[in-house]
Amino acid sequence: MGILEVKNLKKSYGKGENKVNAVDDISFSVNEGEFVAIIGASGSGKSTLLHLLGGVDRPTSGTVKIKGTDIYKLKSDNLAIFRRRNIGIIYQFYNLIPILNVEENIALPCELDGKNVDSRKMDDLLQTLKLKDRKKHLPNELSGGQQQRVSIGRAIINNPAIMLADEPTGNLDSKASEEIISYLKLSNQKYNQTVIVITHDEKIAKEADRVITIDDGKIISDERNI
Amino acid sequence: MNILKKFVIKDLSLNKKRTIVTIIGIMLSSALICAVAGMVTSFQKTLVEYAKQEYGDFHTIIYDIQKEDLGKIKQNEEIEKVLEYEYKGYSNLEASKNEYKPYICLVGMEKELLNNLKLVEGRLPENEDEIVISKHIKTNGGIDLKIGETIKLEVSERISDGYKLNQRTIFTEDKEEILNKIYDKEYKIVGIIERPSTFIEDRQSPGYTVVTLDNKEKTNTSIFIKFKDSKDYKEKTKTILADIENEYECDYNISLLRWEGAALSDSTMSMLYSVSGVVIVIIIVSSIFVIKNSFSISITEKIKQYGILSSIGATSKQIKKNVLFEGFVLGIIGIPLGVICGMFAVFVLIHLMNYILAEALDGIKFMYSVPYLPILITILFSTITIYFSSIFSARKAAKTSPIEAIRNNDEIKIKSKKLKGSKLIKTIFKVGGDISYKNLKRNKRKYRTTVISLVVSITIFISLSSFIDFGFKMANEYYKNKKFNFALYGGPEKNRDTEELFNQIAKSEKINDYSIHKTIQVSVLPEYLSDFGKEYFQDSEDIEERVIAIGEKQFNDFVKQIGEDPKKYENKGILLDNFTYFKDEKKINGNLYNIENNKLTLNLLDENYEKTNKIFDIQIEKRTEEAPMGLEESTGIIISDKMMEKFDYKVNRMYIMSNDTTGLREELSSLKISNPAYEKIGYSDYEEAQRSEQAMVLVVSIFLYGFIAVISLIGVTNIFNTITTNMNLRQKEFAMLKSIGMTQNEFDRMIRLESIFYGIKSLVIGIPLGCIGSYFIYKAFSEGMEMAYKLPITAIIIATLFVFLIIGLIMKYSLNKINKQNIIDTIRNENI
Numbered sequence A: 001m002g003i004l005e006v007k008n009l010k011k012s013y014g015k016g017e018n019k020v021n022a023v024d025d026i027s028f029s030v031n032e033g034e035f036v037a038i039i040g041a042s043g044s045g046k047s048t049l050l051h052l053l054g055g056v057d058r059p060t061s062g063t064v065k066i067k068g069t070d071i072y073k074l075k076s077d078n079l080a081i082f083r084r085r086n087i088g089i090i091y092q093f094y095n096l097i098p099i100l101n102v103e104e105n106i107a108l109p110c111e112l113d114g115k116n117v118d119s120r121k122m123d124d125l126l127q128t129l130k131l132k133d134r135k136k137h138l139p140n141e142l143s144g145g146q147q148q149r150v151s152i153g154r155a156i157i158n159n160p161a162i163m164l165a166d167e168p169t170g171n172l173d174s175k176a177s178e179e180i181i182s183y184l185k186l187s188n189q190k191y192n193q194t195v196i197v198i199t200h201d202e203k204i205a206k207e208a209d210r211v212i213t214i215d216d217g218k219i220i221s222d223e224r225n226i
Numbered sequence B: 001m002n003i004l005k006k007f008v009i010k011d012l013s014l015n016k017k018r019t020i021v022t023i024i025g026i027m028l029s030s031a032l033i034c035a036v037a038g039m040v041t042s043f044q045k046t047l048v049e050y051a052k053q054e055y056g057d058f059h060t061i062i063y064d065i066q067k068e069d070l071g072k073i074k075q076n077e078e079i080e081k082v083l084e085y086e087y088k089g090y091s092n093l094e095a096s097k098n099e100y101k102p103y104i105c106l107v108g109m110e111k112e113l114l115n116n117l118k119l120v121e122g123r124l125p126e127n128e129d130e131i132v133i134s135k136h137i138k139t140n141g142g143i144d145l146k147i148g149e150t151i152k153l154e155v156s157e158r159i160s161d162g163y164k165l166n167q168r169t170i171f172t173e174d175k176e177e178i179l180n181k182i183y184d185k186e187y188k189i190v191g192i193i194e195r196p197s198t199f200i201e202d203r204q205s206p207g208y209t210v211v212t213l214d215n216k217e218k219t220n221t222s223i224f225i226k227f228k229d230s231k232d233y234k235e236k237t238k239t240i241l242a243d244i245e246n247e248y249e250c251d252y253n254i255s256l257l258r259w260e261g262a263a264l265s266d267s268t269m270s271m272l273y274s275v276s277g278v279v280i281v282i283i284i285v286s287s288i289f290v291i292k293n294s295f296s297i298s299i300t301e302k303i304k305q306y307g308i309l310s311s312i313g314a315t316s317k318q319i320k321k322n323v324l325f326e327g328f329v330l331g332i333i334g335i336p337l338g339v340i341c342g343m344f345a346v347f348v349l350i351h352l353m354n355y356i357l358a359e360a361l362d363g364i365k366f367m368y369s370v371p372y373l374p375i376l377i378t379i380l381f382s383t384i385t386i387y388f389s390s391i392f393s394a395r396k397a398a399k400t401s402p403i404e405a406i407r408n409n410d411e412i413k414i415k416s417k418k419l420k421g422s423k424l425i426k427t428i429f430k431v432g433g434d435i436s437y438k439n440l441k442r443n444k445r446k447y448r449t450t451v452i453s454l455v456v457s458i459t460i461f462i463s464l465s466s467f468i469d470f471g472f473k474m475a476n477e478y479y480k481n482k483k484f485n486f487a488l489y490g491g492p493e494k495n496r497d498t499e500e501l502f503n504q505i506a507k508s509e510k511i512n513d514y515s516i517h518k519t520i521q522v523s524v525l526p527e528y529l530s531d532f533g534k535e536y537f538q539d540s541e542d543i544e545e546r547v548i549a550i551g552e553k554q555f556n557d558f559v560k561q562i563g564e565d566p567k568k569y570e571n572k573g574i575l576l577d578n579f580t581y582f583k584d585e586k587k588i589n590g591n592l593y594n595i596e597n598n599k600l601t602l603n604l605l606d607e608n609y610e611k612t613n614k615i616f617d618i619q620i621e622k623r624t625e626e627a628p629m630g631l632e633e634s635t636g637i638i639i640s641d642k643m644m645e646k647f648d649y650k651v652n653r654m655y656i657m658s659n660d661t662t663g664l665r666e667e668l669s670s671l672k673i674s675n676p677a678y679e680k681i682g683y684s685d686y687e688e689a690q691r692s693e694q695a696m697v698l699v700v701s702i703f704l705y706g707f708i709a710v711i712s713l714i715g716v717t718n719i720f721n722t723i724t725t726n727m728n729l730r731q732k733e734f735a736m737l738k739s740i741g742m743t744q745n746e747f748d749r750m751i752r753l754e755s756i757f758y759g760i761k762s763l764v765i766g767i768p769l770g771c772i773g774s775y776f777i778y779k780a781f782s783e784g785m786e787m788a789y790k791l792p793i794t795a796i797i798i799a800t801l802f803v804f805l806i807i808g809l810i811m812k813y814s815l816n817k818i819n820k821q822n823i824i825d826t827i828r829n830e831n832i
């Protein structure tokens, strides 16, 4: 049994003629420790799918099970708690809290859980993400790549079982992209975290264990790289 | 500190302006609630204290209780305090000039009660041989007893028909009274007090009160009872009286009970309460608007951040707590500040009122009391307001799904159909106008709050300023054309003795001009009515009229004034005829009488306005519409004093133009002391009355303008918050418009148009509402006045200018902020 199981997941917007099936009856499962890339044309429903996997949106129908928990059966508060403990989300546009500095942004999921961040762990993380000398800066004082690294830090601070990343390198040059990918690989290998990445980047897709292609809300191919 | 709290604090301090404005909003509303409630309690306290001073600090009085019952009464648990005094007996006061008060009544009081007496001169009695006498023994009884003198009192019982009489039984000559001496004793007069309250000595009581100290146990006590709680005073008194066998007379201190709120039948107090209730409701409603608005703004601004928080696992409880914490922080600063300001405002107002109204209030001083209850009320109301405003926003924040919140969909989401611009606006105002118009539609809800707060301010301003306007008009209108500023009126007899007294007073140097009016009442025969008069009187036979003599000099002056020779009018009358009445709400004016025959035939009326059928003619050669001094009536027959001698006239009034009305009043009271005959002459000091009335209106306008100012300020904070944040939210849009080539001018124009749309909409609603309000106020005022309704044009103009000024300034402010920002920074900042 996989750590993530998706069954008949559907999400549609609008009604009647305007109806868009952004995610159209998708089923698949992912095993623990897998590194999965999702690719597809613009508007094909990748982001929508990822949001559904992360429990930040509501599906029209279908189920998402993470570690055996049907997350949409949870009450919204329990879902939030589940999210902060088990899921790390990295957005294409970082989504940092603009008024909190680097350190505070990274610490958020931990603090929300009422825990104090282990300062050694924080230092470690800042070191790895090369944000040590930026830790007191506000997000708008950082470059895109730096902001993205902060959001990665925020996603892995709680060692979630699953990391979800929506085009994490979409706005970055190739060098910065490589760095980001290496962090994702690192957490995948070092902490045995399951990583699901949406990407347009061939390189990332190649490095993944498995590539899922989506078109028009449906999975059209699901291949393992050997 | 927990990270979420830190988040709130940071947010508040980063959005300093909005935070400050919100705190000011909270502060103003709490200050206003506190001030209104504080004024009410201060008024109440003042009135309570006044009643205590004037009538005593007690609720019930029971008269002449026997010793054994007193003990029983004192055991009652509802009673806080009992003060005892005794009517010891009467002593003849033969020289009394007041035939209804032929006695002195000796009262023994315990020490504490003595202290409540108002000493005019001297000191209070310190033993049982000393007395204080009441001032009116001299002013009313005409007996001049001096401090230091000793008088011998034959203390006796008043007996009539075998019954013992007391101070509540009046003295009449029809019934014989005998005095049964109990003892006699010499007393030394040590002081003079003001006339005691009507509970001790009523107006009609037959004995002038003199008081001695008596701390001993009394045989026949009257007691003042103060209850622990004055509520249900009647029932409590009844229970006390039911417990004892004997029946006693009792009375209630209604004035005090009324102000303490125990006897609420009084309309003044309930009006005060209901008016302040309405005012507080207005304040609360507008406060809820500001506070709720600023919260929803703050939430909207942060909705994305809440979305992010929620997507990384913040529970809705945590978010709610967060929002409430924000409210808490704002409240903990705003409310105490508001309470302090409100209390200070009450303090200043009370002192201001004491200053302005010093004369009008005649010695009453308004008291400032630390208004504990209002403070509590304020804190309560403000807290509730903040709580509900924040919980409302918090719920909204927690309800949106994280991804929606992050996209900030809710605020921007709008159906494209709704966003169809108006062709008219596009042709008039070009693209800029189109965008602003669409934006107003997009932000309908926020736009609505802005408009509503403007409408509230406009409505209140227009209606209240016409309230003040009418008030001033009323105060001035009445005194405007008076040729006199002082009037005297005689006692019930209105006979020639009064005339003599008037003539004496007329010698005063403080009188520049005067006119003594002597009148007879007559009925004019109907055939002398003009067509206009016939229409007014219809078929009535009772056409009452007055024949008036106004004094020789006045008459001569008057005749000359209307361009005639006084000699010609020694035996003729002048007809004053300028009659106005309302028909179907329209003013109609004309002459009542037809004097083609140069005379009027009159039927003399007696005291009860019954026709005596003594018919006589008065030659009339002249009709005038100009009234002589003192005449307010529009009609009357004015004759010379010589002519009046033929009749059995009444001396009604003396109208005086004085150079010093205050001095004249003093002269009058010293005349009254030296000669009791003057006692029956009353006066009206119109100058003082006018001054008091103007002072009153001034105070009321200070209140109302203060109220308007604060309500408007609350509105302004509201508008400020809405517009600036709205601008903030649209920064990216603005930056984009500019980046694709909109010039600064075009941009400014677009913003200006937007403010004009705001302004016009709120004026279109606010002005009619304000006019309706002002019309209702006019209706209330016009009951006692003949005044035509006038649209409050000035107020409307001021409101209009004010609205555009405020919106313009705020827009300008936020524009400056936006224009200073770099385009790219703005776009970059708002990435989703």
Ligand SMILES: Nc1ncnc2c1ncn2[C@@H]1O[C@H](COP(=O)(O)OP(=O)(O)OP(=O)(O)O)[C@@H](O)[C@H]1O
Residues within 6 Å of the ligand: A013, A014, A020, A021, A022, A040, A041, A042, A043, A044, A045, A046, A047, A048, A049
């Ligand atoms: N809130 C929304 N309301 C209506 N339609 C939406 C909404 N969000 C997404 N869609 C539609 O759902 C479809 C899928 O959108 P989604 O954002 O998942 O695409 P995507 O694959 O991530 O594209 P891209 O590669 O450009 O990011 C699109 O056709 C989009 O128009």
Ligand SMILES: [Mg+2]
Residues within 6 Å of the ligand: A046, A047, A048, A166
């Ligand atoms: Mg996408």
